Amino acid sequence: MDKILDTLGIELNPMQEASSEAILHSDKDVVVLSPTGTGKTYAYLIPLACLMDKSKEEVQAIVLVPGRELAKQSAQVVTDMKCGIRAMALYGGRPTMDEHRILRETKPQILFATPGRLNDHLDKGNFGTESVQWLVIDEFDKCLEMGFQNEMEQVVGKLPTVRHRILLSATEAESIPKFVRLQKSERIDYRSSEGGNRNRIRFFQLKSESKDKLESLSNLLLYLGEKSSIVFLNYRDAVVRTATYLQEKGFGVSLFHGGLEQKEREAALYRFANGSANILVSTNLGARGLDIPDVDSIIHYHLPESKDEYVHRVGRTARWDKEGNSYFILGPEEQIPEYVEQETESFSLPESLPEIKQPTMATLYIGKGKNDKISKGDIVGYLCKKGGLASSDIGKIDVMPRFTYVAVSRTKILQVLKLTKGEKIKGLNTVVEEIR
Known part of the structure; x- marks a missing residue:
């Protein structure tokens, strides 16, 4: 052991x-x-x-x-x-x-x-x-x-x-x-022990003057800046609507719900986990089984419909010994649910908010993987030799059976796509594309 x-x-x-x-x-x-x-x-x-x-x-x-x-x-x-x-x-x-x-x-x-x-x-x-x-x-x-x-x-x-x-x-x-x-x-x-994560989470409530809380959400995300956040909603169509709104504003967003094809779900999670998108907009599907260690904030756009949903949503932040935040965006007629035992602080946004900043990384799809005897070392070598990158330009690499996702510096993405076009990896023709 x-x-x-x-x-x-x-x-x-x-x-x-x-x-x-x-x-x-x-x-x-x-x-x-x-x-x-x-x-x-x-x-x-x-x-x-x-x-x-x-x-x-x-x-x-x-x-x-x-x-x-x-x-x-x-x-x-x-x-x-x-x-x-x-x-x-x-x-x-x-x-x-x-x-x-x-x-x-x-x-x-x-x-x-x-x-x-x-x-x-x-x-x-x-x-x-x-x-x-x-x-x-x-x-x-x-x-x-x-x-x-x-x-x-x-x-x-x-x-x-x-x-x-x-x-x-x-x-x-x-x-x-x-x-x-x-x-x-x-x-x-150990559910009631001090080993739980809630002692390392601060809880806030943000009042929205409008029943449609998109503007409040947008301003909160501006305030949070480049930090990693998961926005939870209760319905798939609301996830699509919210993610589209934020994308059109210029935020780095991944959307995640059970109606997506498997490859779309995987790509959304990889972009969020590797820092290519710092905001994940999700149904409660994203409240379980996602081990992403550095989520700074959980945002309840829709209130959780049960205590269990609430527990698992909040569990996405402050994992292991980390700290985190949980924000409730409350419409004019909404209140903190009774099952929320933690004290929530009233939160007001400052009048001056920073501009939107895109995440520093972007995600590449490379059409070769483990089945082609491709390793992480092969990926690094390919991107450095063929794509003109330094090792410091390369982030998280996930080699799957048939393809690979790799995070690279956003400022170098066009360069990589141009230089690797038509280039082989370990003698194999491959596709290199940006995942958006």
Whole structure:
């Protein structure tokens, strides 16, 4: 375990220590309840990696998650741990056949999957289940809330060899369904502890004279400047309307909701995570499973419709030991919801506001990825040699199976597009485009 912690450069917090102790040294199933942003993914993955047999090529652990973003991010955490465990994410929006081919090639030992897609693979016999000992349900309350109960029950019924179950959430479901088949369980509840992020968040309320709060939102974002902010709304069409308004004003915006195609959702998140857009306008889909560490402010354009929504929205800021802010924009007839226990300060914008500044980075799409034996080093070399960049002009690089997203200095974007046109990477023709 110490080697993994050194690789990640972290120390376990009290919740993670308690979870690790229970998973490593108890025969009981484990239920972990802890605020969003406290590191529940590490809390179960680090001890699980220590228990798994690296010499076996079969799947030994399955993690059920409510959405593809959490599946992908969790699989990436295993890669970042460099612990010798192979991981893979399974989710809808791409052909099951393609995933089956990758399963055969990579022989993952841990799978992160949405319930429907996992059932598809299990029904087709695309991997063996005889060695599956651990079943983890991450954000189990959200899985139930999203109507996955029947699909999860089917999954559990197809995994007869499971011996250990781990359930994690920031909020508690009304009851844990019997089909989960919890044995005697150890409950680790840190929801009310000082380890939560709300002690590191300041809460503000901003009054809008108009029911249409777009001008108030725009002025607040001007005040916040280049800092990273997520604006939450309750409806997809409102997300589109708000994002369009801000884009036309000149803000650096990504929009995110469940109606987007998978590639559009991925591009929106990458632009926000790598600093190419400092504002993410999102439905409550963005309140779960997004591990973006440096979100400065959460803005409630629409009030959360429930306490759980509120908890998970606020959990996007002040992750780990960071600090953050939460702003409620209140229309003429709106008030802070009763379930908000924190004291909120009245906030007034100054008369003089700064001009809009575009983010310092932009995102490039390069049409080659891991399947083409392309590494981050190859990307850096290509952009420096062919695109005329210095290494300091290059930011976050995400190499996917078939393509790559890379953040580059916004002032150099036209130069890169011009110089790389028609140029090959490792002898391969490729497409290089800006993601807007």
